[in-house]
Amino acid sequence: xxxxxxxxxxxxxxxxxxxxxxxxxxxxxxxxxxxxxxxxxxxxxxxxxxxxxxxxxxxxxxxxxxxxxxxxxxxxxxxxxxxxxxxxxxxxxxxxxxxxxxxxxxxxxxxxxxxxxxxxxxxxxxxxxxxxxxxxxxxxxxxxxxxxxxxxxxxxxxxxxxxxxxxxxxxxxxxxxxxxxxxxxxxxxxxxxxxxxxxxxxxxxxxxxxxxxxxxxxxxxxxxxxxxxxxxxxxxxxxxxxxxxxxxxxxxxxxxxxxxxxxxxxxxxxxxxxxxxxxxxxxxxxxxxxxxxxxxxxxxxxxxxxxxxxxxxxxxxxxxxxxxxxxxxxxxxxxxxxxxxxxxxxxxxxxxxxxxxxxxxxxxxxxxxxxxxxxxxxxxxxxxxxxxxxxx
Ligand SMILES: Nc1ncnc2c1ncn2[C@@H]1O[C@H](COP(=O)(O)OP(=O)(O)OP(=O)(O)O)[C@@H](O)[C@H]1O
Ligand SMILES: [Mg+2]
Ligand SMILES: [Zn+2]
Numbered sequence: 001x002x003x004x005x006x007x008x009x010x011x012x013x014x015x016x017x018x019x020x021x022x023x024x025x026x027x028x029x030x031x032x033x034x035x036x037x038x039x040x041x042x043x044x045x046x047x048x049x050x051x052x053x054x055x056x057x058x059x060x061x062x063x064x065x066x067x068x069x070x071x072x073x074x075x076x077x078x079x080x081x082x083x084x085x086x087x088x089x090x091x092x093x094x095x096x097x098x099x100x101x102x103x104x105x106x107x108x109x110x111x112x113x114x115x116x117x118x119x120x121x122x123x124x125x126x127x128x129x130x131x132x133x134x135x136x137x138x139x140x141x142x143x144x145x146x147x148x149x150x151x152x153x154x155x156x157x158x159x160x161x162x163x164x165x166x167x168x169x170x171x172x173x174x175x176x177x178x179x180x181x182x183x184x185x186x187x188x189x190x191x192x193x194x195x196x197x198x199x200x201x202x203x204x205x206x207x208x209x210x211x212x213x214x215x216x217x218x219x220x221x222x223x224x225x226x227x228x229x230x231x232x233x234x235x236x237x238x239x240x241x242x243x244x245x246x247x248x249x250x251x252x253x254x255x256x257x258x259x260x261x262x263x264x265x266x267x268x269x270x271x272x273x274x275x276x277x278x279x280x281x282x283x284x285x286x287x288x289x290x291x292x293x294x295x296x297x298x299x300x301x302x303x304x305x306x307x308x309x310x311x312x313x314x315x316x317x318x319x320x321x322x323x324x325x326x327x328x329x330x331x332x333x334x335x336x337x338x339x340x341x342x343x344x345x346x347x348x349x350x351x352x353x354x355x356x357x358x359x360x361x362x363x364x365x366x367x368x369x370x371x372x373x374x375x376x377x378x379x380x381x382x383x384x385x386x387x388x389x390x391x392x
Contacts, residue, residue, distance in 0.1 A: 005112025005120035015286035016265050023154050024125050031147045033098040038080045044070035046079035050237045061106045073106035078234050081128045086240035092132045100127035116266035123262040129255040137253035141229040144257045156281025160190045160197035173229040178221030181270040189216040222267040230254040278337030279359050282383050289317040290338040294326045295346040303344040309373035
């Protein structure tokens with residue numbers, strides 16, 4: 001911690017952030033969204049235009065430049081992207097499109113908490129869709145909801161999509177992607193039989209699922225993503241218009257879609273851990289494999305051989321070549337949560353064997369030194385295709 005809600009990101013953390021970002025980028029790109037990058041330091045003009053210079057209140061981090069002009073740090077970018085689009089949008093032929101960025105956001109949260117869960121500076125993926133009609137906007141929104149489901153599935157998170165009200169964003173339709181965790185700030189109810197889930201404020205006192213009648217269960221969740229159909233709220237306020245097929249100036253229909261990239265890192269840990277430490281979903285682990293030599297030069301050499309083969313095969317592997325005691329190495333490996341540990345010991349090596357152990361399983365299995373790298377890769381492939389989603 002550098003200050004309240006401000007954190008240094010260490011090398012292993014940076015790798016996890018990168019893994020999350022890769023999944024997000026791949027799915028966004030596959031859906032036809034285009035990555036852009038807007039400034040984080042912003043002239044006040046745009047928020048003044050929309051009214052959020054006032055309504056955002058003390059959460060907005062404000063400052064002045066040397067000419068005493070008002071600026072702020074971007075907490076979210078609806079106005080800025082609306083301005084970008086109004087400058088180049090003229091015809092319905094240019095629609096639809098979706099733009100996104102992965103960027104540091106700034107919010108002076110009243111209660112920063114839980115490390116990366118609620119920061120004052122954090123990493124967000126924010127996307128914005130632009131359509132010619134309410135109906136087309138709705139279809140972009142529905143499409144993005146599916147993209148989000150793929151992202152959260154691929155990250156290996158247990159989550160529920162809950163109907164929320166759209167609050168400050170001023171839109172008409174919204175949903176939250178809630179990552180289930182006992183320490184979560186948000187209370188929700190979800191059906192045990194179907195996909196129905198709702199915020200406690202929305203669900204009220206009801207005990208039975210309105211979709212299928214089964215009973216509702218209470219959960220706590222961490223909001224990992226939030227999608228909104230904004231309609232013409234910003235485009236009207238900032239006159240972002242286009243000529244429709246009949247030749248009328250029409251405000252563009254917008255949606256906005258956020259994922260808290262850095263929050264997901266902390267939320268994944270809240271959801272996937274045991275007494276010994278983190279149990280990373282494979283897709284988020286900073287490294288997939290830790291190779292742990294326990295012994296002298298000969299052991300280290302064998303471990304290095306396995307490590308090199310893994311690296312050459314494109315596996316994210318780390319070699320624990322510290323001169324620590326076995327207990328300390330195992331403890332750190334469990335704490336950091338490498339999905340697979342390869343242990344090379346003196347006695348095993350004498351028999352031509354090393355041990356493979358999954359973080360999720362209590363027992364190790366012995367394999368031939370010569371087959372170790374391949375066995376690891378097989379294990380990784382199995383886990384990546386595990387339909388249970390536990391380790392995917
Ligand atoms: N202070 C924060 N620190 C880290 N991540 C955040 C923070 N605020 C929001 N996020 C993440 O950014 C995403 C999109 O931002 P959005 O404006 O929808 O959040 P929000 O509704 O203000 O979230 P919350 O209700 O938790 O304050 C959120 O779903 C969340 O994952
Ligand atoms: Mg907030
Ligand atoms: Zn149900």
